[in-house]
Amino acid sequence: MIDANYRDKQLSQLQHFFATAKRDSLTALSPDTLAEMRSRIRETINDLLIWGRPHLAATRGIQWPYHECSLIAPHLAKVYCQDTDKKAQQQALLFLALLPVPNQWRWLAKAIDILPDEPEIKLFLTTERQTIQSKLTGRGQSSLKLRHVMQILKSPQLPHEKGVLRIFSLPYLFLDKQLLRKIANNYVFFLEPPMGVVFRHAWWRAFTELEDPCIFGLGGEEDRFFIDMQANTHVIRLAHGDFLPDLAPLDPAPVKDIDIVFNGTFDDMARKRHFFMLELLHDPRLKNKKALFLGRGSQENITAFKKEVERHELTDRVTVLSNLRRQDIPRSLGRCRIGVHLSLYENSCRCIYEYYRANIPCVISSATAGMDMRIFNQKTGRVADDAQLPEIIASMIHQHSSFTPRQWFQNNSGSLHSSRKLNEELMDFFTVNGYLWNSDIVPLDSSGANRYLKKEHYRHFLPEFHQLLSWLQPSMPAGIKLTVDG
Structure with missing residues (x-):
């Protein structure tokens, strides 16, 4: 420390x-x-x-x-x-x-x-x-599906109307200048950096050297500030978790037998700050409070965390559920009173929107990068400096029923609201840059196999995916094979 x-x-x-x-x-x-x-x-x-x-x-x-x-x-x-x-x-x-x-x-x-x-x-x-x-070798896979890296939101209708290409992973696959220009002749780029503190990853500069500005989707204020300072960029607040689709609650009145839910990968515990959460549970204001730790991860790291729980003598108050199927997460969330998010950096993290969707308010550390802190309000939760966390967590647990995060989510966020907002932003962008706009984008999903809200949209764009594959594969690093399924 x-x-x-x-x-x-x-x-x-x-x-x-x-x-x-x-x-x-x-x-x-x-x-x-x-x-x-x-x-x-x-x-x-x-x-x-x-x-x-x-x-x-x-x-x-x-x-x-x-x-x-x-x-x-x-x-x-x-x-x-x-x-x-x-x-x-x-x-x-x-x-x-x-x-x-x-x-x-x-x-x-x-x-x-x-x-x-x-x-x-x-x-x-x-x-x-x-x-x-x-980063490429660390993936441990030589074959890579295009839909796990990018998403076509709108087909190009050349010569006057460009398409829209969303890139949410592995942006360094696109650094070849000739390749980028070819794609940019057909598409406007909507870029969603996977993580905040974007200035560390200067490979994004390649997209700013094109004729048209590229659009960055960034949740955090500091990232918007930095990217706004760079030439040939256009910044919007929408990214990743904003596009979470809505789900009907599994139980309108679930039994709340867990005080805190903490959702973060066990493969990156230093960034997510799992051990800090364990330390907080020792604070007198949180004595006897129960916590659920959710997340994906390797068995080695999950075992290491469970040993840390034992070392802290918290086995009677901490439950660990790992590698759940995505459809099983809402049921586990329903048992919890509030969420706590301590991660050092994100970009519009999905799990916070999952809390809101499940009607769980959330307290977030003010140190977290990559989150739009405006989404924490009197209906949804609180932002707190680390020193304030025990007091605010205890207060929110006591008052959890006074928050209405699901109502806020349904009225302000989720796939349909955020896709509509993005569509409006893109329409304005196209108008300013002199492009026609005759068709809207398809609605987005925050994650999943291909990030389309409707599976038929992926099938609709298959010809464009195959065209992109023919452009991309020749410029790929040795050992990386791109594929399109369907």
């Missing part, structure tokens, strides 16, 4: 760096010193915006690093554009290319173009390639 003093030192280091940059004093330092500084500052920003989020949220605020980077960018851009010293220009460009500043991805493209042999740029690109390769 990293203590608060360490996090405070990180914040002080960043504050000193930002103050130095605002005084235009950076380029007076040696190139080696500046390279070491860039590496340290990048690492610190990454660490704070991932693992240090609770401390950052409770002190400076999550937006602080982004805001400060946006303030130093004009100083650095001035050096790059106006300074006569080539070395100073180069150092300014490297800061602009490697920190989350406005137009970072454009600056990065410029640095890659004119400084291809610069060690920091070479290291950045090498690390990016290694990360992508690790």
Whole structure:
């Protein structure tokens, strides 16, 4: 456990760096010193915006690093554009290319173009390639169905009307520039990053280098702020969990014998913060409260978590249900009074909407990235700093029947409402960009085999899927075979 003093030192280091940059004093330092500084500052920003989020949220605020980077960018851009010293220009460009500043991805493209042999740029690109390769090999599968990566929402009717292509997984399969241009000639991209803190994944920049803007679906404020700062992007609040289809309650008056439900994969417990939830259960305000842990995961990780429950002496208060079929989850949720969500980063996480659909209010940590905090309100739940969680969880358990999250879900969210909102956003986008709009998109689902609300829509788009397959397969990395079933 990293203590608060360490996090405070990180914040002080960043504050000193930002103050130095605002005084235009950076380029007076040696190139080696500046390279070491860039590496340290990048690492610190990454660490704070991932693992240090609770401390950052409770002190400076999550937006602080982004805001400060946006303030130093004009100083650095001035050096790059106006300074006569080539070395100073180069150092300014490297800061602009490697920190989350406005137009970072454009600056990065410029640095890659004119400084291809610069060690920091070479290291950045090498690390990016290694990360992508690790993600691909980590899948453990050589065959990949297109419908598990993308979804056609609207067919192209060329030459005047483009289609809409939703990409929700493995965006790094699309980085070939010639391939991207070919697809973009036929489709507008609707991109849903799987996780929040999007600035870490600069491979998304490839989509912003096209002629048309690409559309990003992002739940979290900080991600919308960062992507809004990048050129050639259009940001909307809808993503993933917003498109959860409605279901009739299995029982209009279920027996509530569990106080808390915590839903998160056991294969990523550090991000989901399972162990923090166990610690919260020891708080005097939550003594004797019972919790249900739901999630998918490997048997090894599930066993490890159960041992942790035993170590905490909570076996009489904690139930673990793993790898349930999706259709069995609502019945388990019906037993619970409130949901608790502690994950460090998401992008419009499905499980929160599942809580609301099941009429379960939810408390979420203010440190969570990738969630639209406006969906937590007097009808649905609360947002709390980590230090406030025991008190607010206890209060919500006591008052759980005063919330009406299912009513809110039916009136404001779910597949039909969110698909309609997305359709309206897309219509406006097409109009602004001079494209005709003669047909609407099909309704979306948040997950499942192909993310279509109706199976016949997938069959309707099969010709377009086969065409995309013919374009995509030649550019795939070795060992990746794409398929279309049907």
